[in-house]
Amino acid sequence: MKLSKAQIKQLRDLISYKGHVYIDVQYEILDHVACKVEAFLEEKPSLSLDQAFREVFASFGHKGFNELDASYQKMIAKRHWRYFWEELKLFLFSFKALLVFGVFTLFYNLRFAFESTNGWIGGLLMLFICFVVLLAGIHWKKFKKYRKYASFNTTGNFFAIVSFVYQLCSFSYIMLNNSLKNETIWSNYGVLAITGVLMLMYCCLFILPKVFERSQGDTEALIQVYGES
Known part of the structure; x- marks a missing residue:
């Protein structure tokens, strides 16, 4: 039997x-559940919709719909990472890459102007935090509208990069401080290596808004299909 809109x-x-x-997760699960519920009601017309649903839910085992939920969100995460790598390729061949390179060249050449020999790391970190706060503010405005959709909500996972950069800077500060005291090879090549890694992190600040925009487009398409926001 065909289910009505109310059912x-x-x-x-x-x-x-x-x-x-999440609305899109609910509809993804619904695609799997509705057909099975229809089959149960065809086979046992005396069942109520609630009873048929319970039968279907039980057929998924003790995990219920969790595996479907996880599978859908994993698919979304893969799609976001695909967006990320595509945008990274575009970024590396744009003028923005030269802008990031210019900023880091400036910090690298002015590193001895800081009171601390490795104070340039703190300067880069402060600049990074300012950009992240701005990006998070823009993201939050959109998040309020699309928070009911996993297709956009999962983009927040990219902000884990902030924690990574903080740990990287802390590690760099300690290592450089020790190496400069002992005059190890790290003091010569470590500065350049850390600058290069941090440069890649800064590139992400230009890439993530593009990823968010594409995710927003996916979510808008779902809103058009489901008619909910």
Whole structure:
């Protein structure tokens, strides 16, 4: 039997009650569940929709719909990383790459102007944090609109890069401080190596907005399909 719109909405509500809060995740699960519910109702017309749903849910085992949820979000994560690498390739052949290179060349050449020999790392970190705060503010405005969709919500995972840069700078500060005291080879090549790594991190600040925009486009398409935001 074919489910009515009211029955489909009821199924979606039941899926939501199972803890799957994102709208696109609910519809992804619904695609799998609706057909099975229809089959159960065809086979046992005496069953209520709720009973048929319980039968279907039980057929997924003790994990319920969690594997479907995880599979969908994993697919989204792969898509975002594909966007990231595509945008990185475009960035490396744009004028923005020269801008980042220019900023780091300036910091590298002016590193002895800082009171601390490795104070340039702190300067780069402060600049990075300013950019991240600005990016997070822009992202948050969009997040409020699309927070009900996993297709956009998962882009927040990219902000883990902030923690990575902080740890990298802390490690660099300690290593450079020790190496400069002992005059090891790290003091000669370590500065250049860390500058190069941090340069790549700064490149991400230009790439992530593009990834967010493409994710926003995907989410807008889902809103058009599902009619909800």
